[in-house]
Amino acid sequence: MTLAADDPAVYRRIARSFEQQIRAGTLPPGSPIPSERALASEYGISRMTARRAIDVLAQRGLVERRGRAGTFVARPKLIWDFTSVAGLHEQLSRQGVVPSSDVLRAETVPAGELDPDVGRMLELEPDQPVHVVCRRRLGDGEPLALEESYFPARRFPDLLQQDLGASIYGILATCYSVHPVRAHQEIEPTLLPASAAAALGTGPDIPVLRVTRTAWDAFGQPIEFARDIYRGDRLRFVAETGAPTSGSNEAMTRLTHRIHERGPTG
Amino acid sequence: MTLAADDPAVYRRIARSFEQQIRAGTLPPGSPIPSERALASEYGISRMTARRAIDVLAQRGLVERRGRAGTFVARPKLIWDFTSVAGLHEQLSRQGVVPSSDVLRAETVPAGELDPDVGRMLELEPDQPVHVVCRRRLGDGEPLALEESYFPARRFPDLLQQDLGASIYGILATCYSVHPVRAHQEIEPTLLPASAAAALGTGPDIPVLRVTRTAWDAFGQPIEFARDIYRGDRLRFVAETGAPTSGSNEAMTRLTHRIHERGPTG
């Protein structure tokens, strides 16, 4: 095992060595990584150093820690299309993954009881009611994302009586004839806060994408404010601009088939 | 200093304690964090544990490590609008930041010498020439992003003779009357590989956004393939859909003013 000598950090050279093996396919997805103790004795380093090497791989999403069961080469990431908002169910199915949703919370509260951003973005007074819908999206039973959405309750009176496991945008369209024509999204790469780790069933501090979204209808009325958390270790995100946003879009599937890894100076 | 007791991990409780102080403004941006050794003795823990606490904050982007000079509360993140591709210069100026660009590389090589993705996405044969343009974008002299772009050279013969410090999309428009009408972007949150750390002037393993982009013109011809790396610790990303993509767009500035932090179960 010759390690590149230009980076003096031992843990990073070991990480790179594994990275190459994983990308080359020598270590196929699902195969176990040697235990930290085994790595340490194999390379003649301390366990803490071996652990840091694996930490790098885990945070890059190349490797998956399964608690006290071991560490394994990560399965390929699923594709998440930002632009086709409603089609998550269909998207996952097309990738051979069984999608599902949990409704963690569905209630109506005054805007004043929520944090001020909600009322401000939805342009509501503190006493006006807001539907709060928290959902967990899963693929093959594995939690992939947490979605926390807020809707102006006066506008969508019986929203919470609908099947919230389905597409909420679909409900807005069919029941209220409301369509989002403009959306503003903020995307922030960060690490999973410990407070949300339990709901996602992972450890804290995995890389995640935080998305804050506001959507307006054709009249400029805000219809949704949402804060989502997407697992970065299991998902790759796709945005298509200027293309037809509906339809099967097999071009996208073809394109996203394998464009990743390697990059600037990499 | 009472630390929440529901999380048994000491380093995470200390990190949370600092997070609260930073969000509350008790620790203003730019102010120094106690040194690892000071933290260790203050809390009666080992330095390694203190270091891990600060690591969490650094990876969340709340705190900025400045090598051996100390660790400081991070300045607020800059806003990066994905949708208005060409307007970076203007965007940064509006935030009171002086923008600049370095051209790290500008040459023309056969597609076959580059990795296969480039030729495939640009639909070129291995012997056809490709312009390779690597740029570094800076704000106030601080590197913010690396952009690695590839263009079909036959289509844009003298592209490299233009001023590549300016907007390349602007050059395509004015010199070749070519406009991207469709773009496909893949967004992947990950950590900065060591090979790119030097070019960004940061340590490796900070959270970054990796973006792979392909753009087509009105005739469906690919005009650009690009792989970018954006610093996640200094930037917040914004995507506006369905809105006018040009103009001063003061609505966006207003909206993005302070919508962040806190989220699902947070």
Added chain:
DNA sequence: AGCGTTCACTGGTATATACCACTCGCGACT
């Protein structure tokens, strides 16, 4: 055969220690 229990092994956390290279400010020297 089927079941339950045990136990080696795993990752997660924490400590104490050490050395290095670099920064920055203080003080001495010109």
Added chain:
DNA sequence: AGTCGCGAGTGGTATATACCAGTGAACGCT
């Protein structure tokens, strides 16, 4: 007054060690 050099302090890395709680397979028992 200006400059230079040094040294205390910093983060970055690495080691050796320890304990805990959960996993999962081997093993023994019924």
